[in-house]
Amino acid sequence: MESTAIAADARKRRTKPAIIDCDIHIPSVKEEMLAYLPRHYREQIDTFGMRLPSQGAMYLNGAKGGRMQEQQFPNDGKTSSILEHFRREHLDKYNIAHAILTGIGDYGINTTPDPDYAAALCRASNDYGIDHFVSQDPRVKSSIMIPKQDPLLAAQEIDRVGDHPGLVQVIVSNGAEKPYGNRFYYPIYEACVRHNLPFAVHVSMEGIGINHPPTGAGHVNHYIEYRMARTQIMMAHLASMIFEGVFVRFPELKFVMIEAGMLWVAPYMWRMDQDWKALRSQTPWVSEPPSEYVRRHVRFTSQPLELPPDNAMFEPMMNAIFADTNLLFASDYPHWDFDSPLKAFPKMSAERRERIFYANAAELYGLPSPAGQEASE
């Protein structure tokens, strides 16, 4: 590119509003990550392989490797080359002020029956992420992988790395042994609160490994049904968090639902509120309407963005899901169902766009305001 073209490109970029992208999956380099594992686990892997359950063993994905065709990452065995590609093709291209990596490595870690192996892989994944991603670019933030099979071990891992400024939340797979409101998980929430970290659930691993079948009616046969089932499980987690009283017991806790859709939240809240009015004597610790806990404690990402066919319903639905405070933009880069920051949403007010594309996430993760961000450039 000629220098005048580069300058023009830079000017153009500056005019784009800054964005926080809340769901990013840059590929990791397995060999560089495994170097962080204790030697006996590295030897086991050399001999027996990774032995992690995988979705790909059961369901198709939407594209090869789950990625957009044009995203051909460098394959020279260096994480730095991948990060370089990511900076150019995503951070710079869309003026992403902060990118939240959502799970370095493999959510299969959350589904192995061996909690000690899971803990070792989480430590390796988190340390690798700190060294190779978040320490390399101040725009890149990451999520803490935890061995949720053993909440006490998980809390240890949160305590170990939870104060690193580049790690902005704790993350687990949506596939689970118990709904996340269950008291089994409370040591994790105690640790989240100790380190002021949101608890995030990302769709993945439903019905895989040690998890239950992905629906209450058992296994599904096709990937598209599986995608629908993921949202159903997120619904179950949300009801569990609310009615078990997690937000009463942990009033500082934020719960982030990633890649499970957004518009369903409206009728789901309406139904929860209605049932709560009739049944609240059975869960007396839930002292406010369920929608109030959603409004105050729950955030959700936009991708894959679902839109009403009648555009007149878009604004009312956005209002109904508290989009101006609770919705976080996510592209899911580099996956095949990527939502472009430039094209994903219909026309919205500048204020609403700024909330969804920046301010809601900045407040959630304690990141600088857009103004601060621009000033630092």
Added chain:
Amino acid sequence: MESTAIAADARKRRTKPAIIDCDIHIPSVKEEMLAYLPRHYREQIDTFGMRLPSQGAMYLNGAKGGRMQEQQFPNDGKTSSILEHFRREHLDKYNIAHAILTGIGDYGINTTPDPDYAAALCRASNDYGIDHFVSQDPRVKSSIMIPKQDPLLAAQEIDRVGDHPGLVQVIVSNGAEKPYGNRFYYPIYEACVRHNLPFAVHVSMEGIGINHPPTGAGHVNHYIEYRMARTQIMMAHLASMIFEGVFVRFPELKFVMIEAGMLWVAPYMWRMDQDWKALRSQTPWVSEPPSEYVRRHVRFTSQPLELPPDNAMFEPMMNAIFADTNLLFASDYPHWDFDSPLKAFPKMSAERRERIFYANAAELYGLPSPAGQEASE
């Protein structure tokens, strides 16, 4: 009541528009029903009890016996006394032209591991229902219970009673071993089509007996979470029916979702349509948008009626779920969360009300039009 009062009451009743109520649970008299069982099963029950899994063993209900407080049915051991109470307290009171009984007996029949016992109980339930309910009042229609654990036995039962004019649909519990689109169930759909009967799923027995846990994240702890989970399972059945191609293979089949809510259908269709556009090459037999199969093949009942807190969204949401063709009024009489035909819905146009309270169900079940109904009185 004096005769003038009776006449006034009758006049008042005639002025109320006729209603088809699509979800009714009149209690049955166990002894009278069990008389229809073969002797060896009656002896087993005398010795060992009913041995049917039950929700009540795991979850609270909203009220004692699940019923409205004021519905104290006669307890003289006669079905005729119960029917008499039902006529007075529901059919006459609200001018119900047709009441669809949704499962006489116990959905636990659908969750026992013994398919032959299930088949015997279904036969007894269906014969008892014919003799003691539908033959006693032309307003009362009923649903065919089937031993869905064994679809070939289930088809035999549909063939045995499926042409009785008082039995208007086949019914099963929402709790299931496999999602209902699975080919395992095709003998049931072949039999439904042979007898021109809709296939209805009523919420019940999720996570009970031979069924999977009620969510993809396992068991839930409270009744209100359980109620939310029921809708999630219905969602899974719906996606399964569509993407497995049930409506392509059985183009005459209608699928009725009972007591699982209604407004969720809108965002669920939007998401299915969107994913289908991107992924339709994986299920090429699904040649139309999922919402089109919903519009043509799926019906759903209104109770428990969920309403948007912002009344301005009511009409758009009703349009979005195809209420004028696909929504069926249901009261769920006599359950504690009964929706009164007089009070359940906000203000609607007379045309819409007539579709939801009568015409949609009349078309689905082949019942006389309101005019015909009035003429026959």
